[in-house]
Amino acid sequence: MPSLHGKVYLIGAGPGAADLITVRGARILAQADVVLYDALITPEMLQLCSQAVQISVGKRSGQRSAAQDDINHQILSCAAQYKTVVRLKGGDPMLFGRADEELNALEAANIDYEIVPGITTALAAAASTRQPLTKRGIARSVALFTSSTAPGEKADTRIPECDTLVQYMGGKEAMLTAQRMLSNGFPDDLPVVVIENCSRSDEQQQFLNLAKLALGIETRNGPVLVMMGEAMRLRPNKK
Structure with missing residues (x-):
């Protein structure tokens, strides 16, 4: 039975320069239906996914912790609407990227996901x-x-x-x-x-x-x- 949800990709954008993202990350970005991106993602990086719906979920240090719950909800909502969902994070998703909270939310909802590392x-x-x-x-x-x-x-x-x-x-x-x-x-x-x-x-x-x-x-x-x-x-x- 086919899944009722799309697939979510947690992609590391690298430190900032658009040409420092991995080849796999750039390829998936170019195929994405929707991209939820951090505050530190550059406009040049977003040009790699100009075909996608782009949603800013930027969050900087010191803001309220509930913001992460809002981001989790938006990821799950997008997975119910789109086939290919990208959560685009600065650096690498698995280092200071709060990936644990997002992975827990995806696993609890039984949504398929993949992690694409980035240059920290x-x-x-x-x-x-x-x-x-x-x-x-x-x-x-x-x-x-x-x-x-x-x-x-x-x-x-x-x-x-x-x-x-x-x-x-x-x-x-x-x-x-x-x-x-x-x-x-x-x-x-x-x-x-x-x-x-x-x-x-x-x-x-x-x-x-x-x-x-x-x-x-x-x-x-x-x-x-x-x-x-x-x-x-x-x-x-x-x-």
Whole structure:
């Protein structure tokens, strides 16, 4: 008996640049009937699915948690109306993408789905700044973390025990992380790289140290990623 619902694809759009989405992701976007997209999806990315109904379900840090329930409801509603439904997420759906809530909703409704991975911003930022996250003899472990929490939840102040630390949704949270790191004995001159709007035309890079990060950073209104550790120390010949 044929399904009464369409199929839902959770697709990672990558860090921002339209040509950094995977070939599979772009192919499915071009076939989509409806696309529910995040706030960080660029207009250039949406041109890849110009044939589809496009629904903004953008949600930025600090907004009420009920917004996710609304998104879940819209996904299920679209699956009842359309054959090919895309939930388009910045970066990779399975990393800080709140995919768990959406997968639970799809599974509870017995709706078929597929996950298409995307390039997470940490990897794109390392490539853009030409700073490897790992270096032989210097850094052999990497932690991807965020201090952001849902409204009403206690902030997670733990510092991961890894050679290279990559903080998503950096901004003010990265400043507080740096302050905690200094109080825990991390060196003042620990190298730090801040990247905003990674892979986009308005990308901004800052190279500083932990002591300066602890004083705060100036950013615009784009997504901020902060990379910390000896692996971020500039090579002698880097310009």
